[in-house]
Amino acid sequence: MTYRDPKLTDQKTEFANNAYRDHSFPKQTRNYHILCDYLEFNAPYLPGMSIFDELWEAYLLDEEKNKH
Template sequence: MRRSFYHYLMTERDPHKKDAVTLFANDVYLDVGFPKQSENYQEISQYLELNGDYLPEMTIFDVAWERYIEKDQA
């Protein structure tokens, strides 16, 4: 069974690194409304477009999603 995107993203958290995906992961951790059980790109993308004020551009989500898919296939 695939883990949720949120679960994967929590592996990218780090208080010291400042790359875009890490900052995104740190912000998602603080977002109580984030769809934590979702594995669905469209659902998460739509949520972020409506509620992800902390995400400066959606391409960061796309990069994180690609990493998520790659890790799932490894």
């Protein structure tokens, strides 16, 4: 949810805002496959999985940086 912003309208921000408002979105999971499955079947607000994949990679990099 790092990309949430009420003023920006790029695809990553739109996805983050929509996922935040989606009460069924599994926000607490860190499992890529659970998130992908949910998005593929329940997220009409996501125009393509490539947006999620980019954000997932950024998330993994941030997690790795924060370990050290």
